[in-house]
Amino acid sequence: MEKKILDALNRQINEEMNSMYIYMAMAADLDEMGWGGMAHWMRKQAQEELMHALKIQGYVKDRQGRVVFKEVKEPQLTWNTPLELFKAALAHEKYITSTIHKLVKLSRDLDDIATEVFLNYFVTEQVEEEDAAHEIVDALEKIGNSAGPLYQVDSWLRKRE
Ligand SMILES: [Fe+2]
Ligand SMILES: [Fe+2]
Helix, strand or coil: CCHHHHHHHHHHHHHHHHHHHHHHHHHHHHHHHCCHHHHHHHHHHHHHHHHHHHHHHHHHHHCCCCCCCCCCCCCCCCCCCHHHHHHHHHHHHHHHHHHHHHHHHHHHHCCCHHHHHHHHHHHHHHHHHHHHHHHHHHHHHHHCCCHHHHHHHHHHHHCCC
8 A cells, every 4th residue: 555545544543533532522511511312422423433443444454554543632622502512513524524535536646446445435424424413403503592492302312323
């Protein structure tokens, strides 16, 4: 595997770990706000990010590359409302989508067909993740600050498996 690709994949592992940490912080803050269902959803999200990091690690190994771990950044710890928090999560997913797309372009430039195919999973995954976050932001925007509907969103998100 080309060094440029290996470096980029290692950077992506770090991005996924940063994502995990951001969502863990969001889950903790949602717990603090008293929205346990939303916190549950966010913890599931954090677990998915760890899975993404491990998936890339596995691919690097399969290509006889060496994984390198970088420092995970300290995340923001508090948000004012669930809406603000989920908007930040959506913005973060959009940022991650851009990093995945850059990786795809890099593997195309370097004719690394295997990496491009491997990344297909992540391209599709990002569409789903953005859509899921978007759906929640949309619901929270509609209901504003009324407690009743917020409870409904909370029990909806508690159902995530
Ligand atoms: Fe991810
Ligand atoms: Fe994600």
